[in-house]
Amino acid sequence: MENIGALALLLAFCISLYAIVSSVVGKLKNKPFLALSGERAVLAVWLLVTTAAGILVYSLMTGNFQMAYVASHTNRDMTLFYKFAAWWGGMEGSLLFWSWLLATYAGVAVLTTRKNYRNLLPWVIAIISCVQIFFLILNNFVASPFQVLAQDQVIVSAADGQGLNPLLQYWAMVIHPPFLYLGYVGFTVPFAFAMSALISKAPGESWIHTTRRWTLVTWLFQSTGVMLGSAWAYHVLGWGGYWMWDPVENASLLPWLAGTAFLHSVMMQEKKGMMKVWNMVLISATFFLCIFGTFLTRSGIVQSVHAFADSPTGPYFVAFLALGIAGVIWLILDRLKFLRSENELESLVSRESSFLFNNLILLASCFAVLWGTLFPVISEKFSTEKISLDAAWFNRLMVPIGLFLLLLTGLGPLFAWRRTSIASIRKNFQIPGIGSLIVAAALIIGGMRYPYSIISLSFCFFVAATIVLEFFRGANAIREKSGAGFLPSVIELTHRNTRRYGGYLVHMGIVIMFIGYSGHPFNLTEKFDVNKGDTVKIGHYTLRVNGLTEGDTANYAWEAAQLEVSKDGEPLGMLEPSHRFYKASQQSTSEVALRSRLNEDLYLNYAGHEGDKATIDAYVFPLVSWIWIGALVLIGGTLVALIPSKVARSYARTEVIGTVRKDVSVEA
Amino acid sequence: MHKYWKFGALMAVIVGSLVWLATAGISSSQSYYKTISELNQMGTAAQTHHLRVSGDIKPKSIVKQDGIVKFTLVQDKLALNVAYEGRDPLPDTFKDGSQALADGRMGPDGIFHAQEIQAKCASKYAPKPGMAPDSIQKQVQGSKAAYGS
Numbered sequence A: 001m002e003n004i005g006a007l008a009l010l011l012a013f014c015i016s017l018y019a020i021v022s023s024v025v026g027k028l029k030n031k032p033f034l035a036l037s038g039e040r041a042v043l044a045v046w047l048l049v050t051t052a053a054g055i056l057v058y059s060l061m062t063g064n065f066q067m068a069y070v071a072s073h074t075n076r077d078m079t080l081f082y083k084f085a086a087w088w089g090g091m092e093g094s095l096l097f098w099s100w101l102l103a104t105y106a107g108v109a110v111l112t113t114r115k116n117y118r119n120l121l122p123w124v125i126a127i128i129s130c131v132q133i134f135f136l137i138l139n140n141f142v143a144s145p146f147q148v149l150a151q152d153q154v155i156v157s158a159a160d161g162q163g164l165n166p167l168l169q170y171w172a173m174v175i176h177p178p179f180l181y182l183g184y185v186g187f188t189v190p191f192a193f194a195m196s197a198l199i200s201k202a203p204g205e206s207w208i209h210t211t212r213r214w215t216l217v218t219w220l221f222q223s224t225g226v227m228l229g230s231a232w233a234y235h236v237l238g239w240g241g242y243w244m245w246d247p248v249e250n251a252s253l254l255p256w257l258a259g260t261a262f263l264h265s266v267m268m269q270e271k272k273g274m275m276k277v278w279n280m281v282l283i284s285a286t287f288f289l290c291i292f293g294t295f296l297t298r299s300g301i302v303q304s305v306h307a308f309a310d311s312p313t314g315p316y317f318v319a320f321l322a323l324g325i326a327g328v329i330w331l332i333l334d335r336l337k338f339l340r341s342e343n344e345l346e347s348l349v350s351r352e353s354s355f356l357f358n359n360l361i362l363l364a365s366c367f368a369v370l371w372g373t374l375f376p377v378i379s380e381k382f383s384t385e386k387i388s389l390d391a392a393w394f395n396r397l398m399v400p401i402g403l404f405l406l407l408l409t410g411l412g413p414l415f416a417w418r419r420t421s422i423a424s425i426r427k428n429f430q431i432p433g434i435g436s437l438i439v440a441a442a443l444i445i446g447g448m449r450y451p452y453s454i455i456s457l458s459f460c461f462f463v464a465a466t467i468v469l470e471f472f473r474g475a476n477a478i479r480e481k482s483g484a485g486f487l488p489s490v491i492e493l494t495h496r497n498t499r500r501y502g503g504y505l506v507h508m509g510i511v512i513m514f515i516g517y518s519g520h521p522f523n524l525t526e527k528f529d530v531n532k533g534d535t536v537k538i539g540h541y542t543l544r545v546n547g548l549t550e551g552d553t554a555n556y557a558w559e560a561a562q563l564e565v566s567k568d569g570e571p572l573g574m575l576e577p578s579h580r581f582y583k584a585s586q587q588s589t590s591e592v593a594l595r596s597r598l599n600e601d602l603y604l605n606y607a608g609h610e611g612d613k614a615t616i617d618a619y620v621f622p623l624v625s626w627i628w629i630g631a632l633v634l635i636g637g638t639l640v641a642l643i644p645s646k647v648a649r650s651y652a653r654t655e656v657i658g659t660v661r662k663d664v665s666v667e668a
Numbered sequence B: 001m002h003k004y005w006k007f008g009a010l011m012a013v014i015v016g017s018l019v020w021l022a023t024a025g026i027s028s029s030q031s032y033y034k035t036i037s038e039l040n041q042m043g044t045a046a047q048t049h050h051l052r053v054s055g056d057i058k059p060k061s062i063v064k065q066d067g068i069v070k071f072t073l074v075q076d077k078l079a080l081n082v083a084y085e086g087r088d089p090l091p092d093t094f095k096d097g098s099q100a101l102a103d104g105r106m107g108p109d110g111i112f113h114a115q116e117i118q119a120k121c122a123s124k125y126a127p128k129p130g131m132a133p134d135s136i137q138k139q140v141q142g143s144k145a146a147y148g149s
Helices: A002-028 A032-062 A068-073 A080-088 A091-113 A121-142 A172-186 A188-199 A206-236 A247-272 A276-299 A314-334 A351-383 A391-414 A422-445 A451-482 A486-496 A498-518 A624-642 B002-023 B036-047 B134-147
Strands: A386-389 A524-530 A535-538 A541-552 A556-567 A570-575 A578-582 A587-591 A593-596 A600-610 A613-622 B030-034 B051-057 B063-065 B068-075 B078-084 B099-106 B112-120
Touching: A002 A032, A002 A091, A002 A121, A032 A068, A032 A080, A032 A091, A032 A121, A068 A091, A080 A091, A080 A172, A091 A121, A091 A172, A091 A188, A121 A188, A121 A314, A172 A188, A172 A206, A172 A247, A172 A276, A188 A206, A188 A276, A188 A314, A206 A247, A206 A624, A247 A276, A247 A351, A276 A314, A276 A351, A351 A386, A351 A391, A351 B002, A391 A422, A391 A451, A391 A498, A391 B002, A422 A451, A451 A486, A451 A498, A486 A498, A498 A624, A524 A535, A524 A541, A535 A613, A541 A570, A541 A600, A541 A613, A556 A600, A556 A613, A570 A593, A578 A600, A587 A600, A600 A624, A600 B063, B030 B036, B036 B051, B036 B068, B036 B078, B036 B099, B051 B078, B051 B112
Parallel strands: B030 B051, B078 B112
Antiparallel strands: A386 B030, A524 A613, A535 A541, A541 A556, A556 A570, A556 A578, A578 A587, A593 A600, A600 A613, B051 B068, B051 B099, B063 B068, B068 B078, B099 B112
């Protein structure tokens, strides 16, 4: 069966090559049926890669321990849930997962674009197939998932597998990588559309409409994947942190930052025909950062707690990146005259200006994160010392950047195009501005001394107030005409322009997340060595150790502490943090006990025992729940923005009605 | 182009502040990656610099005492005694045989005082390409004996 899988991948490789050739030749030589066969080739590739992936998944679920990949990443005792997740638990499987997702995206792109963007389709297919071929090369010739175990040329089967690391046997393992991959892989499609528009010198801006939609969906997946990773770290790792600027975390953030910048700057191109060159650069950068992120997590060039094996795929990624970037630079430079700006910047206080600074600050942060992540590699090249930068360095940069961006989300949407009048500024910003100053004053009077938290919370109020006012004023305008209630008016308002009001909801989600992040300086940390019957305090909480127990199951040995929690005398229930030691893999995990409320989380970790005493790490994290709530609002807002607006919007400003030949003679 | 001077100025201020934030105090954020042999070659300089030392945790060397965790890192034939004095709980991957990264300073007592520990799963989880992981290799040899070839 492994042979069928390997053959399917090989065929997929050949047919992808055909897809490129037939699409390009069919387009250039004007042979529509040849180009059509290219479209069908893409669908055939999907069928073949699905067959290969299906065989791998089947082998994982049924425990075919003849296959090296199955033996390395599953064992008999694992639940089916995690056996399925083992598909992306190791390098070969995860690269096949990449290929499968790309083939699926390509198929969807072909099926949805056939009618409206026929002229771009052959180039889109050619570009996606180039990327597909790169990953199929890895799947076929460098890291095959279908290798079998053999001893002296005889195929043998292991009695049982090694199993997935217990740290990964957490429900988030089944969804965090797939969402991230959906994001990483997905940016290939808008990139392909952008390059196609460039190659075919497509006039007008209609390609932006479809590109933007794809980018929004992909961005949604990427955002969800990143936040799932953060939530996983918080709930599982035992030290209550949700982001540590680890290289693999940073790798997932880089395309997100560039993608966010692109989503905003593309609006400039739609409305005003500006930043055309910049948008081409941005979408390419987003795509190449995805490839770079995939490379970073597999090559081992930087040390990370997310340990993948040092793999031989590194040089291939570097070659692909080099060729791709060179090709894109050449293409953009060659087509520069088709990317001339139609308008100019006029005022510092304008919508264009706010998009410009939005992009500047997002790209600056992208560069900063990239620089910090690669610093060990860079410093080794230039100074023989390998130096790494700690989380404090990242925070020192990213906190002010984040706060400036937060301010911009309040200012930008309310600035007018070209120039904002003073009257407009007063109307839109008076209430939010005064309100935020009151909030800041109240916090300072109330005793808060952390400047970043004060600034963050007052900016949060500012942005939230601008958004609420927008909804309020818009809904009232509709109510006056239609006489409907307030909530139906809000829904009607949103439905008429889902892009704008969905976007406001996304911004609101970011505001809520920032409120959550503002609680960080107020975290409390305590370490207790306790016996049964001891009582300890942290913050307002009193913890009484009712019992220290231990036990044994088939899978693992465990130790736990039963703690009775009360606050200012009022009993709140029991929390039981525990520690497990998995016998098969000799791996231990902490089962954190968490009491999560809107105002703060009480977080207890069982760290171990010394003799009769158990060590409990206790933490109080204020406002952390707001982070997860904000992420949900962000996701909801993006979904709203994806709903088609009730009122169709026309984006094209220039319409090509024909071409005229002009003879120019030069006077001597 | 003089009408763009306001934009240029604001951009310069923003980028300038970021560069300043990045470089001010960078020395307190820097850690030098060292192997144990490089650490030994540093001599007393190891006591003044912020270092990250990598190695494998020697089996049965982990001792927890008075809130400090002591263990030995080995690399090839060299060994380094480490004392972890940080507040955060040790990662779950921290156990005999794991690859570990200790972040801190060398003390005059010859013990490396670490403030932060990172640990990765032991390399048996990540076999070299073309080879089966160790535990599978043993099983495979076992089943070969069963086949009696």
